[in-house]
Amino acid sequence: xxxxxxxxxxxxxxxxxxxxxEIAFFVDGVTRGSMADYQSSALLMAIYLNGMSASEMxxxxxxxxxxxxxxxxxxxxxxxVDKHSTGGVGDKTSLILAPxxxxxxxxxxxxxxxxxxxxxxTLDKLESIPGYRVHLSLAEFRVxxxxxxxxxxxxxxxxxxxxxxxxxxxxxxxxxxxIPLIVASIMSxxxxxxxxxxxxxxxxxxxxxxxxxxxxRNLAQALVSTGxxxxxxxxxxxxxxxxxxxxxxxxxxxxxxxxxxxRNEVNQGVRPVMELSLELAARMIAISCIESSLEAAREKxxxxxxxxxxxxxxxxxxxxxGGDPAVCDEPAxxxxxxxxxxxxxxxxxxxxxxxxxxxxxRAIASIGGGRTRIEDAIxxxxxxxxxxxxxxxxxxxxxxxxxxxxxxxxAQTASERIRAAYIIGDEPTSAPRLIKEVITA
Amino acid sequence: xxxxxxxxxxxxxxxxxxxxxEIAFFVDGVTRGSMADYQSSALLMAIYLNGMSASEMxxxxxxxxxxxxxxxxxxxxxxxVDKHSTGGVGDKTSLILAPxxxxxxxxxxxxxxxxxxxxxxTLDKLESIPGYRVHLSLAEFRVxxxxxxxxxxxxxxxxxxxxxxxxxxxxxxxxxxxIPLIVASIMSxxxxxxxxxxxxxxxxxxxxxxxxxxxxRNLAQALVSTGxxxxxxxxxxxxxxxxxxxxxxxxxxxxxxxxxxxRNEVNQGVRPVMELSLELAARMIAISCIESSLEAAREKxxxxxxxxxxxxxxxxxxxxxGGDPAVCDEPAxxxxxxxxxxxxxxxxxxxxxxxxxxxxxRAIASIGGGRTRIEDAIxxxxxxxxxxxxxxxxxxxxxxxxxxxxxxxxAQTASERIRAAYIIGDEPTSAPRLIKEVITA
Numbered sequence: 001x002x003x004x005x006x007x008x009x010x011x012x013x014x015x016x017x018x019x020x021x022e023i024a025f026f027v028d029g030v031t032r033g034s035m036a037d038y039q040s041s042a043l044l045m046a047i048y049l050n051g052m053s054a055s056e057m058x059x060x061x062x063x064x065x066x067x068x069x070x071x072x073x074x075x076x077x078x079x080x081v082d083k084h085s086t087g088g089v090g091d092k093t094s095l096i097l098a099p100x101x102x103x104x105x106x107x108x109x110x111x112x113x114x115x116x117x118x119x120x121x122t123l124d125k126l127e128s129i130p131g132y133r134v135h136l137s138l139a140e141f142r143v144x145x146x147x148x149x150x151x152x153x154x155x156x157x158x159x160x161x162x163x164x165x166x167x168x169x170x171x172x173x174x175x176x177x178x179i180p181l182i183v184a185s186i187m188s189x190x191x192x193x194x195x196x197x198x199x200x201x202x203x204x205x206x207x208x209x210x211x212x213x214x215x216x217r218n219l220a221q222a223l224v225s226t227g228x229x230x231x232x233x234x235x236x237x238x239x240x241x242x243x244x245x246x247x248x249x250x251x252x253x254x255x256x257x258x259x260x261x262x263r264n265e266v267n268q269g270v271r272p273v274m275e276l277s278l279e280l281a282a283r284m285i286a287i288s289c290i291e292s293s294l295e296a297a298r299e300k301x302x303x304x305x306x307x308x309x310x311x312x313x314x315x316x317x318x319x320x321x322g323g324d325p326a327v328c329d330e331p332a333x334x335x336x337x338x339x340x341x342x343x344x345x346x347x348x349x350x351x352x353x354x355x356x357x358x359x360x361x362r363a364i365a366s367i368g369g370g371r372t373r374i375e376d377a378i379x380x381x382x383x384x385x386x387x388x389x390x391x392x393x394x395x396x397x398x399x400x401x402x403x404x405x406x407x408x409x410x411a412q413t414a415s416e417r418i419r420a421a422y423i424i425g426d427e428p429t430s431a432p433r434l435i436k437e438v439i440t441a
Numbered sequence: 442x443x444x445x446x447x448x449x450x451x452x453x454x455x456x457x458x459x460x461x462x463e464i465a466f467f468v469d470g471v472t473r474g475s476m477a478d479y480q481s482s483a484l485l486m487a488i489y490l491n492g493m494s495a496s497e498m499x500x501x502x503x504x505x506x507x508x509x510x511x512x513x514x515x516x517x518x519x520x521x522v523d524k525h526s527t528g529g530v531g532d533k534t535s536l537i538l539a540p541x542x543x544x545x546x547x548x549x550x551x552x553x554x555x556x557x558x559x560x561x562x563t564l565d566k567l568e569s570i571p572g573y574r575v576h577l578s579l580a581e582f583r584v585x586x587x588x589x590x591x592x593x594x595x596x597x598x599x600x601x602x603x604x605x606x607x608x609x610x611x612x613x614x615x616x617x618x619x620i621p622l623i624v625a626s627i628m629s630x631x632x633x634x635x636x637x638x639x640x641x642x643x644x645x646x647x648x649x650x651x652x653x654x655x656x657x658r659n660l661a662q663a664l665v666s667t668g669x670x671x672x673x674x675x676x677x678x679x680x681x682x683x684x685x686x687x688x689x690x691x692x693x694x695x696x697x698x699x700x701x702x703x704r705n706e707v708n709q710g711v712r713p714v715m716e717l718s719l720e721l722a723a724r725m726i727a728i729s730c731i732e733s734s735l736e737a738a739r740e741k742x743x744x745x746x747x748x749x750x751x752x753x754x755x756x757x758x759x760x761x762x763g764g765d766p767a768v769c770d771e772p773a774x775x776x777x778x779x780x781x782x783x784x785x786x787x788x789x790x791x792x793x794x795x796x797x798x799x800x801x802x803r804a805i806a807s808i809g810g811g812r813t814r815i816e817d818a819i820x821x822x823x824x825x826x827x828x829x830x831x832x833x834x835x836x837x838x839x840x841x842x843x844x845x846x847x848x849x850x851x852a853q854t855a856s857e858r859i860r861a862a863y864i865i866g867d868e869p870t871s872a873p874r875l876i877k878e879v880i881t882a
Contacts, residue, residue: 005613006613009486009615013489013615036478036613037478038479038482039482041480041482041486042482042483042485042486042614045450045484045490046486049486049487050490169479172447172477172479173446173450174447174448174451174454
């Protein structure tokens with residue numbers, strides 16, 4: 001006798017474990033429309049409240065992954081490796097580490113997303129480079145990946161269609177924040193790129209999707225366990241998102257910062273982004289077995305940076321994807337910021353003890369530097385350059401950062417909002433550790 | 442700012458209590474279609490898993506009650522009182538107690554349901570009386586109620602429409618068995634009849650919706666608390682449904698049994714139905730304050746039976762609702778059973794220690810004496826007459842009961858199924874207590 005949706009819902013409702021067959025029945029029903037939305041959402045809520053075991057999560061991921069096209073780059077002999085970040089404010093590591101890792105001999109088939117809410121998206125950032133195309137055919141993507149070592153594109157409708165439907169339902173039914181559902185959503189899309197290995201950057205703090213550190217750690221562990229169960233070597237870094245990562249928040253401004261780093265023009269403001277990008281890149285090289293030790297991988301990545309090999313790789317990718325490669329030489333000219341640069345001043349003297357990073361992201365989004373709905377257009381020149389970080393000292397009247405806005409009329413409200421995101425106290429505090437923990441299988 | 446469905450779902454998901462406004466928003470959204478089914482079902486699952494407080498249940502009931510028409514019989518000066526049973530096999534008390542209570546001066550506006558699955562429905566039973574109409578206009582219902590003291594009709598589309606929609610969703614999403622949802626469903630429909638008081642018959646045992654006694658007790662307590670919170674004096678009896686109630690299971694056969702009782706033709710087989718009907722009726726009179734003590738109410742009810750006043754009241758109702766009143770004088774002629782009467786024989790000698798009452802209900806339904814889908818037709822002549830009860834002794838070859846079937850070809854399978862529903866052991870066992878507990882506010 002065939003399964004019925006009610007039976008699957010009932011089992012999870014009663015705290016049982018779903019079988020591979022039951023999970024496949026659910027995902028297949030969602031993909032083909034034979035499971036009614038109201039049945040799916042009841043099951044999603046039961047999963048939210050009763051959880052899933054590690055093996056159920058792996059089976060759910062696998063079923064969602066196979067609900068659509070799974071790319072196969074086995075004709076490319078290099079190890080295929082990618083990074084995924086749970087998202088934050090000013091998080092631009094993808095643009096730095098992809099050319100670094102590609103320059104070291106791995107293949108990085110990076111399928112990225114758009115920004116929404118307070119976080120930016122890699123695709124949107126790349127599009128601030130004049131001419132850069134993220135809408136590639138799969139054939140183009142494969143050619144660029146093979147020739148240059150990394151290629152960047154958006155998710156297609158063919159990849160994990162079950163996730164697309166389930167995500168819309170979760171959003172409408174308050175079932176977004178369930179670890180098994182987050183894990184299956186992230187991993188089904190990432191693993192559809194036919195990876196050998198994956199490094200995850202799970203963020204925690206005021207600008208992260210999971211602000212609580214324990215929640216973020218649980219998510220990281222579930223992601224790592226699921227990736228490995230699905231046959232992809234996976235590890236995760238638990239990293240700080242209690243303030244914007246690096247200096248820039250926005251689109252053109254973030255790509256500029258990446259190019260500065262790839263050009264090895266290091267200053268104090270970009271140090272955290274550089275540190276994290278290099279560490280993630282080194283771990284991608286180590287987990288891909290291109291180097292047998294993390295130490296050797298770190299040296300190799302460092303050399304790819306200082307030798308200019310990574311910048312060269314980035315330049316070739318920009319050219320291959322239709323962008324103007326001169327962006328590597330003249331970033332300030334080709335990635336213009338808005339005409340108005342406004343100082344966001346501290347109203348008092350003291351030490352920066354906390355920053356509401358999400359609020360900075362929302363302030364920039366509100367003046368065109370982000371989206372609240374997926375169909376909104378983005379102004380790439382809008383942004384914020386943070387001049388001070390947690391642990392730093394500021395004097396009244398000194399700049400916390402610089403705001404770039406299209407119209408002067410927007411300046412005051414946005415500045416106020418950013419200023420209010422800083423907590424300034426009388427006691428000194430130490431800077432948060434950037435990499436909090438490494439989570440391996 | 443207006444409420445969003447997600448916010449209401451999130452609160453219940455997180456174990457919070459919904460406010461009156463949130464519950465009204467949900468029920469109104471269900472009724473008007475502005476809350477998507479997939480949002481309603483996510484909330485239903487959250488309610489299933491996280492429960493509802495007594496005050497939430499009362500607010501949910503009140504909102505569902507007011508999703509449609511609420512009858513108002515305030516122009517009828519008698520107290521309005523009804524009984525509701527959670528359903529069982531051979532449960533025919535409504536037809537006995539309604540005339541008893543009406544004969545004692547209360548007004549019983551009884552809105553009943555159809556049978557489904559292993560349980561029968563009052564409307565279906567009444568329709569086995571030639572000519573009897575249960576589809577009354579509200580005006581007719583009011584006139585009959587006022588003139589005779591009780592009237593019987595089916596639920597209309599105007600009564601508690603939110604319940605109809607939610608019930609269909611619950612059935613498809615494995616969220617039927619949640620006490621707050623059961624309570625709101627039962628009480629919103631019952632209270633729509635504009636009652637002053639209500640007596641509930643909550644059944645437990647093999648033939649009941651809630652076979653477990655603790656579950657049934659919890660349900661009874663929740664029903665009583667909700668009824669009283671909604672301003673209707675409510676109490677419940679927790680009663681035994683570990684075997685068919687009384688002798689007959691079916692339609693014509695059950696109405697015959699009711700008329701026998703109203704005619705005061707008491708034999709051993711009908712004693713349990715009579716006992717329960719009289720007690721429920723007495724409690725309806727007491728809770729309506731027609732008598733100030735339960736003892737006095739019992740005497741009054743007994744007198745209505747022995748004097749023939751209840752039978753006379755029943756006769757007048759049958760006539761008013763289009764039925765042939767001669768059914769009261771010649772039940773065997775006007776309520777014919779099927780041509781085939783088949784003895785269901787015990788295969789062994791021993792004591793009856795248990796009966797799967799639901800299975801007997803399903804066996805009768807399977808040969809036309811019930812429905813599996815709401816659109817199925819019913820054969821009123823099909824039925825079963827139980828000759829032996831739990832605690833009784835049987836010899837091999839003796840009749841457990843008599844099966845009435847339309848075609849002889851159905852006899853063997855149905856007999857086998859009924860026979861298998863009896864557990865016959867070597868040790869004597871005592872008969873179960875019919876009334877297990879009284880639950881008051």
